Amino acid sequence: MKKQQGLIHNKIEIVDDRNDVVWAMDVDYKLTAFNSSFKALVEKLGFDNIVSGIDLKEIYASGRFFNPCDRGCQRALDRYATTSKHTFESNGSVVVHEFSFQPFMNSSGEVVGCCIWQKDISQEVDNNHRILESERKYREAQEVANVGHWSWDMKEDKIIWSNQLFRIFEKAPDKFEATFEALLNAIHPDDRDLYKNDVELSIAENRMHDIIHRIVLADGKIRYVHQKGRAYYDEHGKPFRMSGTTQDVTKDILSNQQIMEQNHELQNFVRIISHNLRGPISNVLMLSRIYEWGKDEMNDDIVKKIEHTTEALDQTIKDLHLSLSLKSADKEKFREVYLKDVMKDIDGLLADEISKYKATINTDFTKVDLVFGAKSYVVNIFYNLILNAINYAKEDVPAIISIKTEETVDAISIKFTDNGIGMELTPEKERKIFDMYGRLSGATEGKGFGLYLVKTQVEAMDGKIEVESEKGLGSTFTITFPNTTKT
Structure with a gap:
């Protein structure tokens, strides 16, 4: 018996440097071994002279902390090892403790006592709650966006789908085995080769897999999905996994x-x-x-x-x-348009107005000297914006118009800045002046069709136009086009 108690005591001493509370008792609920955390806890509850041999029943009945011990110790003495979790309030915070009750037996198989190990698992529980909450929010986000995620193990040819993906394809998780071949069979026959080629190219070229295709549901209905993904490679450069997302875009299409x-x-x-x-x-x-x-x-x-x-x-x-002809522009006929050539045409078209109103046009095409589009469109854009600057000049103040280009990795821009009368610009007014027959003001003649044509022609060349203006200081029209020279 003493040998058995010594073994228990040695095991408890091993964890003495931890914050876990560990102790042991015999079948008569007499304390046989304990660590320093147990002693500190019991002394905090008002008990002194904590030594082996004291009766634990009074301690077990003294506070909420020891409430689980009566039942747990009894089951351990009945040869059942048990583990239970209990929630307490400590210093205004809720904590969770895990109690483990292990029976000790002698060489004859007779239970001679039990060991109790308690540890604070509040942080672990909190982390689990956070993970569960994140997973819940992620599932909700997938459901709202109607997008699911997937992961394809290429070696085993197994695809793991999220629940939302099963809903998109209307497949039962317990009946449908997701493999590449099974996925191909769900894709519309006319889209399969296109889909397969895109997957193979994305793996071979290590680029993003990005494609919209149709799927056929069990009842024959068609859905459109937008699939994006990327392959992952081992240390030898061989692809072993691919993962991504699939979104139902049927309504948008x-x-x-x-x-x-x-x-x-x-x-x-x-x-x-x-x-x-x-x-x-x-x-x-x-x-x-x-x-x-x-x-x-x-x-x-x-x-x-x-x-x-x-x-x-x-x-x-x-x-x-x-307007209709501009919206149906043939982009196959777009070419490089040099801005200096455009200005030569403008000098001829607006020669009379520039001379009559003593307007000055300053150009700086050092950053970008060309755009990609239709020259007739670009000429018309320059023509209308410059003519507007001349028409909306201050009384007895000749128009000074600055045209400057800028460039970023993704875009190029052309800024038309003048010293005209300007205007009080609100978002509604900014939208309205680009409408068909919109007007900057009623102070000049004209139908207001020019800026509508400018906007239409800019958009026909995949660009956008914005305006900034301040009354009495002038206006700046900024046209932005994709930077095709960087692709």
Whole structure:
């Protein structure tokens, strides 16, 4: 018996330098061994003279900390090793402790006592809660975005899917075995080769796998998914795993298709209406030209109003045709457009206005001297922005227009800055001045169609236009294009 107790005591001494509370007792609940943490805890509860042989029953009944011990020790003495977790409040904080009860037996197999090991697992529990909470939020985010993640073990040809991915493909996790071949079978037959080639190229070239394709559900319905992923390689450069995400983009694709169909129908409608109106408009304009003016003042006034209205309608139809033609630009015909050549055309087109209003145009194309697009578009953009700067100059102050290019890794920009009257610019006004027939102000003549054409032509070349302005100080129009020279 003494040999057994000595063995227990030695084992407890091994963990004496830890914060865990460890002690042992015999079948009569007499303390047989303990570490310093046990002694400090019991003394804190008001017990003195902690030595082997004291009765533990009174200590077990003294506080919440020892509440689990009665049942745990009894089960250990009945030969059942048990572990339990208990929650306490300590110094205003909630802590979780784990109690382990292990029976000790002699050489005859008779239980002679038990050892109790308690440790604070609050941090571990908190970490587990954080992980579970993160996983819950991640699952919710996948469900809201309708995106799932996957990981493909290439050697074993096994693909691990998230729950959301099973929902996207409408597959039962307990019935569907995700492999590359099974995935191919779920892809629309017309998209399989394209998908397979993209996967193979992304692995061979170590680049991002990025493709939108169709999948066929069990009931025959079609869905569109956007799949992105990347391969991972071992120390020998051989691919062994690939992981990524798959998002259901069916609604976006179908919405875009519907918008394209509606735009196509609208374009056809405009073409049909304008074609049907051109004949009557031409006839009305012809009649106004053969009308005998001067015989009746009232009739002259009526015919003049009819003529002006008809001409305005005719110009509106021409503007619509021009707008439609810009939106359907053939990008295959885009070429490098040198800005110095554009300025040569502008000098000719605006020679009279520049001379009449004594305007000055300063250019700096040292950072970027060309753009990729249609020269006629670029000329029209320069023409309208420069003409606007001249038209909106301050009274008796000649317009000074600065045109400067800048470049970043992803984009190039052209800034048109003037010293004109400027304007109080709000987001609504910024949007409105680029609308068809939007106006910067009512102080000058013109329909306000120029900036709409500028915006349309800029966007046709995959660019965007923005404006900054301050009343009395002038305006700056900034055009930004993708930097194709860096790709």
